[in-house]
Amino acid sequence: MKAVIFDLDGVITDTAEYHFLAWKYTAEQIDIPFDRSMNESLKGISREESLERILIFGGAEKRFTHAEKQELLHQKNQYYQTLISRLTPEDLLPGIGRLLCELKNEHIKIGLASSSRNARAILKRLAVIDDFQAIVDPAALAKGKPDPEIFLTAATLLGVSTADCAAIEDAEAGISAIKSAGMFAVGVGREQSMLGADLVVRQTGELSFELLKEEWKQYRGKVLKSIRE
Ligand code: BG6
Ligand code: MG
Numbered sequence: 001m002k003a004v005i006f007d008l009d010g011v012i013t014d015t016a017e018y019h020f021l022a023w024k025y026t027a028e029q030i031d032i033p034f035d036r037s038m039n040e041s042l043k044g045i046s047r048e049e050s051l052e053r054i055l056i057f058g059g060a061e062k063r064f065t066h067a068e069k070q071e072l073l074h075q076k077n078q079y080y081q082t083l084i085s086r087l088t089p090e091d092l093l094p095g096i097g098r099l100l101c102e103l104k105n106e107h108i109k110i111g112l113a114s115s116s117r118n119a120r121a122i123l124k125r126l127a128v129i130d131d132f133q134a135i136v137d138p139a140a141l142a143k144g145k146p147d148p149e150i151f152l153t154a155a156t157l158l159g160v161s162t163a164d165c166a167a168i169e170d171a172e173a174g175i176s177a178i179k180s181a182g183m184f185a186v187g188v189g190r191e192q193s194m195l196g197a198d199l200v201v202r203q204t205g206e207l208s209f210e211l212l213k214e215e216w217k218q219y220r221g222k223v224l225k226s227i228r229e
Contacts, residue, residue, distance in 0.1 A: 008114035010170035032058030043171035094205035148181035
């Protein structure tokens, strides 16, 4: 394991909750009910694609012009940015600060593969931006998660082969992207929502370098065995 690539929202900090609140506000402005199960299906999905899915869900895919959709996206992001402006280093999820320190001590490279265009601002507010040797710009990608492009790009930026990377995600689309990139996938959340993950923890507090290293060894053993067979 030469690099660990992190998702941001729901892994490093609980901004998945803020995305929920901002989408709920925006959807209700246009009379579309929005609940947590709908929000769950949007995790890891870009802002534009999320709006399209909400409109389809509300039977409103033809109701708005391009300019009106841009306005809705702007509204959502403004609401979201108000919420993230309150973030402080205290808002790192449990165990994440410790894990970043352990990885640095072990000289493991650290990357970020988040679909969020607010990622840099959030890492700055959490005071961990300097821990990341590579931060993928989601605006420069052709495809979003579940396509592997974002994780492949992170590995390239870090100068590490995909086979030597582990990546941590809280979304189904993210786990699919990691597996398609040929990496070791760590899921944070309920086992049922993390199909395909090589390791699942319920909460970030359970993550540690020791755990990743142990599970990695077993995973590599299995991979090498399947190559030999
Ligand atoms: C992902 C979130 O990390 O980023 C999604 O899981 C969000 O919910 C996406 O839509 C885009 O974020 P932003 O900050 O660019 O609107
Ligand atoms: Mg996430």
